[in-house]
Amino acid sequence: MSSSPSVPDPATEPTGPRAGHDAPENERARRLTDVVTRLRRTLRSAIRTDYPWESLPMAQVELLQSLAAAPLRVGELADRQRLAPNTVSGLVGKLLEAGFVDRQADPGDRRTARIALTPAGRRQLDDWQQAHERRIATALGTLSPADRDAVMEALPALDRLARALAETTAAPE
Template identity: 75%
Template structure:
């Protein structure tokens, strides 16, 4: 029997909060559920891509670096800051991508003492293949949903994109 899309719980007012905001404990429960769901989605994607496309062996951290470099070449420090990783961690990941031929070092026109890391044509192909495989996998999974569930997922995308932007911002100092 198909499941119906979950209807959001009504938003109650928190006596200590603003009118129309969920109570603090409800907000924490929503955050817990979202965290759990995102974690399970990432795990399912990683697992299914390895099953459906066994040649795909790049760890997610390397894919994320390739995605960042797709926009423009960057210095290791800039990559580390954008990925919120230690520079030595990024250097290690870059070393593996250099060995695979997916990135190369270029002279930095603004500072000849440093190098920028750039995506190679092979890295672009690898990233495109990875992206297309994931798109096909997700499209297949979306098609398996009931129409109302699929519509709910699609309707949530703009809010999820805004949530991702909010999470990417540095935490405000309190």
């Protein structure tokens, strides 16, 4: 009597040409990278399917998120997003055209301007956030209670990982 082969769980089983050949820490990093990439891609795709009004590119959403706390100069936005200032200037231009941000005089340096969210930009960001929260809440609801707990218990460690990554990428070149 033969037993049916078990189907590997892609979230827990190594895959690809290097599976089983990497050091354990490299394999964990590869698996985490894979899951995070799939999670971001799936969420981005799902939000556009579920909420077709959402048309802002992720780079523009991330700029709006950076501006949520306070207005910033283009150079500060570029540093926070780890993008070239001319790239941020182009993104800011599109957000200006959409009416989501405006330029304000910088009280500390009259030669520069700060970029600030407009009420329309705040609404757009709030709508985007709420849509994502609904989508994630729905997906979390499909998980077992143990899996939901595991996801929530992992958040503090994932936050520390994000901070550690930000610190290593912010190091001087």
